[in-house]
Amino acid sequence: MNTPKPIIGISCGDLNGIGIELIIKTFSDSRLLDHCTPVVFASAKAINFYRKTLPEYNFNYASTKELNRINPKQINLFSCWEEDTDITPGQLTPVGGRYAAISLQSAVAALKQGQIDGLLTAPFHKKNIQSAEFSFTGHTPYLQQIFGVNDVVMLLCSGDFRVGLVTEHVPVGEVAAKLTKEKIVSKLMLLHQSLQKDFGIDKPRIAVLGLNPHAGDEGLIGKEEETLIRPAIKEAKNHNMLVVGPYSADAFFARRSFEQFDAVLAMYHDQGLIPFKTLASGEGVNYTAGLPVVRTSPDHGVAFDIAGKNKADNSSFLLALFECIDIINRRKGYAENRKNPLRKASRAMLANAKDEAIEE
Numbered sequence: 001m002n003t004p005k006p007i008i009g010i011s012c013g014d015l016n017g018i019g020i021e022l023i024i025k026t027f028s029d030s031r032l033l034d035h036c037t038p039v040v041f042a043s044a045k046a047i048n049f050y051r052k053t054l055p056e057y058n059f060n061y062a063s064t065k066e067l068n069r070i071n072p073k074q075i076n077l078f079s080c081w082e083e084d085t086d087i088t089p090g091q092l093t094p095v096g097g098r099y100a101a102i103s104l105q106s107a108v109a110a111l112k113q114g115q116i117d118g119l120l121t122a123p124f125h126k127k128n129i130q131s132a133e134f135s136f137t138g139h140t141p142y143l144q145q146i147f148g149v150n151d152v153v154m155l156l157c158s159g160d161f162r163v164g165l166v167t168e169h170v171p172v173g174e175v176a177a178k179l180t181k182e183k184i185v186s187k188l189m190l191l192h193q194s195l196q197k198d199f200g201i202d203k204p205r206i207a208v209l210g211l212n213p214h215a216g217d218e219g220l221i222g223k224e225e226e227t228l229i230r231p232a233i234k235e236a237k238n239h240n241m242l243v244v245g246p247y248s249a250d251a252f253f254a255r256r257s258f259e260q261f262d263a264v265l266a267m268y269h270d271q272g273l274i275p276f277k278t279l280a281s282g283e284g285v286n287y288t289a290g291l292p293v294v295r296t297s298p299d300h301g302v303a304f305d306i307a308g309k310n311k312a313d314n315s316s317f318l319l320a321l322f323e324c325i326d327i328i329n330r331r332k333g334y335a336e337n338r339k340n341p342l343r344k345a346s347r348a349m350l351a352n353a354k355d356e357a358i359e360e
Contacts, residue, residue, distance in 0.1 A: 005034075005037050006036050006037070006328045006329070007036070007037045008036045009111060009120070010023055010038060010039065010119075010122065011041050011121045011122055012046065013100050013121070014096040014097060014123065014124045014128060014302045015046055015087050015095060015099050016092070016302075016308075017122070017123060017125065017302030017303060017307050018123075019122030019123060019124075020046060020122070021050055021054065021307070023047075023317075024047070024057050025312070026318050027075050028059045033072075033075075039070055039076045039078050040061065040075065040078065041106045042077065042079075042103055043080060043085070043099075045084060046085060047059075047077060060074070061075040061076065062075070062077065063077045067116070078106065089307040089308025089309075090304045092125060094128070096125070097124065097128035098129075100124040100128075100129050101124075101129050105133075105134075107121075112146065112147070112293075118293070118295065118296070118325070118327070120295075121139050122298075122317070123298065123300065125304075138169050139288070140152060140154050143293075143295060144290075151183075151186045153165070153194065154286065154289075155191070155194065155263070155288070155289045156273065156286055157286075158285065161259075162199075162263040163258075163272040163275075164263055164264070164266070164272070164289065165187075165265075166183060166187050167267065175268040176224060179267060181232045184228065184232035185235050185236060188206060188241060190289055191263055195262050196334070198330055199327075200334070204242065204263065206241065206244070206261060206262065207258065208233055209246060209252060209267055210224075210229060210249065211228075211246075212225065214248045215245075215247060225246050229245070229267075230246065244261075252264075277299060282300075282315055285316065285319050286320070287327070294327045294331070298316035
């Protein structure tokens with residue numbers, strides 16, 4: 001498709017984490033400017049602090065305070081703040097969380113106003129970012145509220161390997177109480193729609209994991225499979241979705257059964273993310289399915305233990321950038337293909353008529 005380069009906004013994450021290091025390492029490769037126009041939401045002082053720790057990376061940018069005047073041929077820095085900040089790599093400080101929130105909120109405002117086409121978020125510390133202005137357990141619930149959608153799916157992707165979650169950042173002891181048939185059905189429908197619209201899969205195959213060991217052993221080790229999960233799968237099938245399960249999570253991943261499906265729906269965070277991160281080997285991407293906009297992030301956290309030491313691996317961050325670009329383009333293709341079905345059918349009929357004339 002001959003599509004214009006998308007404008008990708010990048011939030012900087014916790015100032016004391018590895019977020020800005022990832023940004024510098026990733027966008028020091030000027031070839032990325034052939035695929036997107038990056039806009040980093042931070043401050044020149046914060047960027048320059050980390051540039052000094054990474055002298056071997058050629059990271060040049062132009063500062064702007066007007067998103068309608070960005071340059072498509074260079075890295076753009078949208079200045080979210082001007083004041084000096086105390087940056088102490090590897091330390092958990094109020095400053096790190098405060099400016100992570102400012103960066104994210106500025107980027108999301110631009111995304112909501114259509115000034116950027118997609119959002120790539122660097123990691124923040126979930127407790128450190130908490131304040132009266134930001135009281136969310138992660139990017140996903142924040143974006144869900146800002147964009148006013150009833151539900152979203154936290155979806156981890158690595159190539160054709162995708163794992164979605166029913167519950168996200170909740171204590172394990174509260175998982176069962178938060179599961180309902182309706183919630184599972186909602187996640188399945190959003191996942192199905194995302195696989196079609198965002199990943200170009202016409203007839204997605206989705207596997208559903210059980211909650212309990214051995215998927216409950218027919219009610220012997222827990223009842224949720226029989227009372228919640230199987231009825232949800234049945235309802236999903238009634239909506240013409242190809243959904244199978246519930247599977248025992250340990251055997252499902254150990255036997256690599258996920259390779260037979262386009263996505264897997266796990267009941268809780270670690271059930272899905274431990275096997276995903278093990279098998280994806282640092283090449284995973286976190287995608288928020290169900291939003292009217294595109295947002296991706298790397299599949300790791302702030303990594304305070306290596307912050308400021310030039311040890312951060314930007315592989316997942318780079319893949320998150322490419323996934324953001326690809327999903328934006330797939331969505332455009334999906335919308336274009338369904339914009340005027342009558343015209344599309346007419347073109348197909350005309351093409352067939354021409355083929356028949358040639359054969360005659």
